[in-house]
Amino acid sequence: MWLAIFEQPAAGDLGSPGPLRQMIVDELTKTMHEILRSFARFLPRVAVMLVIVLVGWLIAFLLKSILRSLLRLARFDRLAENAGAAQVLKKLALPSATELLSRFVFWIAWLGFILVGVSVLEIVGLQEHIAGFFAFLPRIFAGMFLFFIGMLAASFFSRAALLAAVNADLPSPRLIGSTIRTVITILAACMAFEELGLAEHTVLVAFAIVFGSLMLGLALAFGLGGRDLARRFLERRFAHERKEEREDELSPL
Amino acid sequence: MPEGSILSDDFLRELINVGEVDILVGLPTYNDAKTVAQVVQAIRAGLLNYFPRQRAAIINVDGGSRDASQDLVRAASISDLQHLSNIHALRTLHCISTRYEGGPASGTALRTVLSAAELLRAKVCAVFSADSTNTEPEWINRLLSPVVMDNYDLITPTYRRNKFDGMLVQNLVYPMNRAVYSKRIREPYPTEFAFSGRLGSHFAAQDIWSQDVGKEGAGIYLTIAAITGNFRLGQSFIGTKARVDTGAADLVRAMRQTVGVLFWSLDPNFAVWSSNGASESVPTFGAESDLTLEPLRVNRKRLFQMFALGVAELEPVLKSILEPSTVEELQRAAAVGEESFRYSDELWVRTIYEFAASYHKQVMNRDHIVQALAPLYRGRAFTFLAENRDASAEEVETKVEGLCREFENRKPYLLGMWNERK
Numbered sequence: 001m002w003l004a005i006f007e008q009p010a011a012g013d014l015g016s017p018g019p020l021r022q023m024i025v026d027e028l029t030k031t032m033h034e035i036l037r038s039f040a041r042f043l044p045r046v047a048v049m050l051v052i053v054l055v056g057w058l059i060a061f062l063l064k065s066i067l068r069s070l071l072r073l074a075r076f077d078r079l080a081e082n083a084g085a086a087q088v089l090k091k092l093a094l095p096s097a098t099e100l101l102s103r104f105v106f107w108i109a110w111l112g113f114i115l116v117g118v119s120v121l122e123i124v125g126l127q128e129h130i131a132g133f134f135a136f137l138p139r140i141f142a143g144m145f146l147f148f149i150g151m152l153a154a155s156f157f158s159r160a161a162l163l164a165a166v167n168a169d170l171p172s173p174r175l176i177g178s179t180i181r182t183v184i185t186i187l188a189a190c191m192a193f194e195e196l197g198l199a200e201h202t203v204l205v206a207f208a209i210v211f212g213s214l215m216l217g218l219a220l221a222f223g224l225g226g227r228d229l230a231r232r233f234l235e236r237r238f239a240h241e242r243k244e245e246r247e248d249e250l251s252p253l
Numbered sequence: 254m255p256e257g258s259i260l261s262d263d264f265l266r267e268l269i270n271v272g273e274v275d276i277l278v279g280l281p282t283y284n285d286a287k288t289v290a291q292v293v294q295a296i297r298a299g300l301l302n303y304f305p306r307q308r309a310a311i312i313n314v315d316g317g318s319r320d321a322s323q324d325l326v327r328a329a330s331i332s333d334l335q336h337l338s339n340i341h342a343l344r345t346l347h348c349i350s351t352r353y354e355g356g357p358a359s360g361t362a363l364r365t366v367l368s369a370a371e372l373l374r375a376k377v378c379a380v381f382s383a384d385s386t387n388t389e390p391e392w393i394n395r396l397l398s399p400v401v402m403d404n405y406d407l408i409t410p411t412y413r414r415n416k417f418d419g420m421l422v423q424n425l426v427y428p429m430n431r432a433v434y435s436k437r438i439r440e441p442y443p444t445e446f447a448f449s450g451r452l453g454s455h456f457a458a459q460d461i462w463s464q465d466v467g468k469e470g471a472g473i474y475l476t477i478a479a480i481t482g483n484f485r486l487g488q489s490f491i492g493t494k495a496r497v498d499t500g501a502a503d504l505v506r507a508m509r510q511t512v513g514v515l516f517w518s519l520d521p522n523f524a525v526w527s528s529n530g531a532s533e534s535v536p537t538f539g540a541e542s543d544l545t546l547e548p549l550r551v552n553r554k555r556l557f558q559m560f561a562l563g564v565a566e567l568e569p570v571l572k573s574i575l576e577p578s579t580v581e582e583l584q585r586a587a588a589v590g591e592e593s594f595r596y597s598d599e600l601w602v603r604t605i606y607e608f609a610a611s612y613h614k615q616v617m618n619r620d621h622i623v624q625a626l627a628p629l630y631r632g633r634a635f636t637f638l639a640e641n642r643d644a645s646a647e648e649v650e651t652k653v654e655g656l657c658r659e660f661e662n663r664k665p666y667l668l669g670m671w672n673e674r675k
Contacts, residue, residue, distance in 0.1 A: 081573070082617055156618060159570060163624040166563050167505050169555075173566045250551055250634070252421035252507045253442060 042121070049117035056113020064106035071098040085151050108137065143192040150188015154181045179214070186210060259361075259368050264351040268372050271347045275307040276300065276397065277375035279366030283316040283357035285383035286325055292388045293329035293348070296381060299393025300346060304401070310373065313350040314365045316357030322383070323350045359510070360462070360471035367457040375450050377401050382444035387495045395489045396447040399538060406452040406484035409443045409476060412494040413543040416641060416649045417551065420634050421504075423653050426473070426511045429605060432660035433519065433667075434480045435529040439488060439541060442473040442511045452484050469506075470514030477518045481525045490539025505627050513623040516612040519671075527668060532661060544646035556635040557594060561587040563628020570625050574611040579603055583629070596629075596636040598659045604629055606663060610670035 071077075080086045080097030094100060115130045162177030170176065190207045260268070278296050282289055293311065300309045313326040327350055353361050363380065370378045377400045381388060392410075399405040422442065430441040448456075456478050461467035466474055479486055519526065564571070564587040571580050582600055605626075612622050641649050 078616070159617065159621055162566065162570070163621055166559075166566050167624060167627050169559055169562070173562075250420065250549065251418055252504055252630075252634075253419055253511065 045121050049120050052117035052120065053110075053114055056110050056117070060106045060109035060113065063109050064102045067105050068098060068102040071101060076101070079152070082152065082155055085148070108140075112137070139196055143195040146195055147188050147192040150184060150191065154184035154188065157181075157184060179218075183211060183214065259353070259365055260372070261351065264349070264369075265372075267349045267351075268369055271310050271349070271373060273308065274310045274347070274373045275376050276304055276309040276401070277366070277370045277373055277378045278309070278311045278393075279363070279369075279378065279380040280311060280313045280326070280383055281316065281359060281362035281366075281380070282313060282318055282322040282326065282383040284318045284320045285322050286318070286320040288386055289313075289322050289383045290325045290329040292381060292383050292385060293326055295388040295390050296393060297329075297346060297348075299390035302390055303394040304397065306344070307401070308344055310347040310349065310375075312366055312369050313348070314362040315350065315352045316362060317352060317354075323352065326350050358468040360466070360468040363471045363475070364457070364462055364467065367453050370450060370453050371457060375453070377447065377449060378453050379447040380445065385445075385495060387493060388445075389492065392445060392491045395491045395538065396445060399487050399489060400447045400449055403487075404449070404485065405487045405536075406449045407476065407479040407486050408447045408538075409438055409440050409486075409488045410445050410491045410494075411439045411488050411537065411539070411541055411543070412490075413492055413540075413545060414494065415549055416544040416546060416644070416646060417549050417638060420637055421507060421511065421630065424601070424633050424637055424656065425605060425630065426515065428653070428657040428660040429609075430473075430477070430515060431532045431657055432664050433515075433526045434477060434522075435526075435532045436480050436486060437532050437534045437657075438476060438480075438486065441476045441515075443476070444472070444494075445491065446475070448475070448479070449484075452479055452482075455482055455484070465509075466514050466517055470510045470517075473511055473514045474518060477515075477522065481522050487536040487538065488541070489537070490541075490543065493545075504630070505624055508623050508627055508630070509620065512626060513620070516609050516623070517619070519609060520613060523671075527671075532657075542650055544649055546646060551638060553635055553638055554591065556631045556638070557591045560628055560632030560635060563625075563631070567625055567628065570617070570621070573616050574622060574625060575604065575607045579607055583632075587632070594632070594635070595639070596633045598656050599663075601633050601656075602659045602663045603666065605660075606667040606670060609667060610673075613671060 076098050077086065077096050080089075085097055089095070089097060089100065095103070112134070115133060119127055119130050158177040158181035161180045162173050165173035165176045186207055190203045193203045278300065280289070280292065280296065285292075293313075296311055300307075300311075313323065315323050315326075326348065351365065353365055355361060366378065366380060369375075377397060379393070379396055381392070396408050396410065399408050422440065426441055427439055431437050452475075456475055459467075459474075459478060461471070461474060564583050568580070568584075571583070575583075579600070583604070586594055586596060586600070608622060608626055611617075612619055616622070637652075641652065644652070
């Protein structure tokens with residue numbers, strides 16, 4: 001039997017294929033038909049996906065333009081400058097805060113549309129990831145918002161501390177200002193990471209260690225290392241300052 | 254203005270018992286026990302002596318004193334002045350004391366006085382500072398007479414001062430106010446002043462009371478409102494101003510109350526100051542300026558050190574506020590050392606106008622802008638002290654006049670920066 005199956009047709013008998021050959025041809029034809037059928041079924045989805053991606057690009061572009069105009073009207077760049085973000089962006093050779101946020105929104109919006117388009121293809125397993133991405137989007141925005149507010153607060157409080165220290169004639173005003181800026185920025189970054197759910201515990205512990213050691217270091221530096229400075233400062237602050245002011249008989253008003 | 258929102262029920266009851274008055278004198282206090290009794294006696298004597306036929310009331314507005322200032326006012330108001338041979342009271346002189354919430358705030362005190370004045374339909378009002386050690390009955394006459402007799406709307410004082418006293422007023426508040434609003438008022442931030450009921454009502458209706466300006470800087474804004482509202486202005490020489498605490502007051506607070514309000518006022522009054530011309534003098538009763546030359550103890554070295562420290566430490570802040578060339582000039586000036594350092598009139602005026610424009614453009618928190626000016630003012634004060642150490646009163650006056658002209662000549666620079674987009 002096995003011999004019959006694998007039996008090759010005799011020379012010159014090309015018109016009568018063997019059963020194996022017939023089977024292979026049938027299977028190939030069937031497979032080809034299935035592929036063609038699948039492709040025919042898939043093609044409209046691809047077309048729909050392409051349309052969604054194209055429309056998405058258009059909408060994302062419009063969103064970007066509108067947002068850019070709104071941010072310019074709201075003087076967002078000045079806000080970013082106040083927050084100290086503009087200086088950071090400049091150092092990193094990045095575009096302005098308005099441009100950066102507009103581009104970010106463009107890419108997020110377009111990526112959203114691309115993923116919606118991909119979901120139309122009904123590729124098994126991808127749907128779940130796409131849903132996960134959309135669920136994660138609000139957290140990204142919340143994290144960014146928290147960090148931006150943190151930068152604003154850091155800039156405001158560090159400048160307030162710097163000015164107060166300069167006008168009170170305290171030693172190292174810039175150190176005081178930058179310490180406050182660093183602590184608030186780290187706090188804001190921790191809150192943003194917590195919102196994103198990234199390395200929550202690590203970041204929190206790291207912040208606690210940094211903050212704790214900073215305070216301890218300052219206390220030690222002020223109390224032990226700078227004992228004389230601390231004594232002089234406290235004396236000047238509480239004992240001699242009144243005398244010094246009394247010696248200054250100037251009234252500004 | 255809704256009186257009910259600021260006047261307590263008890264105070265309102267007391268005011269209703271007084272009825273209508275012709276003259277109302279407001280006396281804001283906060284821990285002024287050392288001087289307030291003497292001030293009340295002087296005001297009473299002044300009213301009884303110079304305005305015996307007018308119905309008058311003294312309203313003490315206390316910001317929460319812990320040293321029995323209010324009790325002293327009440328005690329002083331019932332002491333028997335009639336026993337003095339030269340004073341004859343024809344009418345009852347009322348004296349009421351009230352306390353406002355929220356801690357000491359000159360603006361809240363003034364607002365309370367204005368509300369009381371409206372309720373009592375006062376034709377003329379005056380406000381006196383309780384921290385003066387030498388208030389005299391004559392001050393009442395000098396401030397109130399032009400309003401009562403000649404229908405002036407605002408009379409600000411001129412004082413006999415040491416040539417180095419009130420340097421913030423001499424170097425910034427007076428020259429800039431004069432340049433911008435075109436009226437030569439020597440004390441735009443008066444602690445003693447008189448005004449008509451008409452101006453009082455106009456000022457009470459201003460939309461400032463819920464803002465910081467209304468709480469702390471109402472004094473200078475009253476002057477500005479009188480100028481921009483085309484009220485009849487005058488000034489009257491009242492004598493030496495002596496305070497209990499002549500020492501260095503809180504400079505930043507003083508700047509908030511004066512410079513901050515002056516900068517703030519430029520926005521709502523742009524139409525007025527951008528179109529007016531050269532400054533005009535205002536009618537003055539008595540001397541416009543009277544400088545004394547006795548030496549004062551001043552730590553000039555500390556002033557310079559704080560200026561140099563400010564320029565160095567605040568570099569990023571100053572770069573956001575000032576033009577790069579101005580920052581460079583300041584840095585160069587701070588680097589030359591105490592002996593050869595001079596903060597020229599030209600650089601000072603440019604600095605102030607750039608600060609004003611940055612305040613308008615809100616390049617950062619506005620209070621931070623005012624605070625950042627304090628170290629630079631110290632540099633200017635140092636220069637003023639150095640340049641006028643041996644100067645006579647006339648020479649000091651000439652220098653102040655020169656600075657005023659510099660402010661006036663450079664006003665187009667402020668306008669240019671104002672309209673420029675940053």
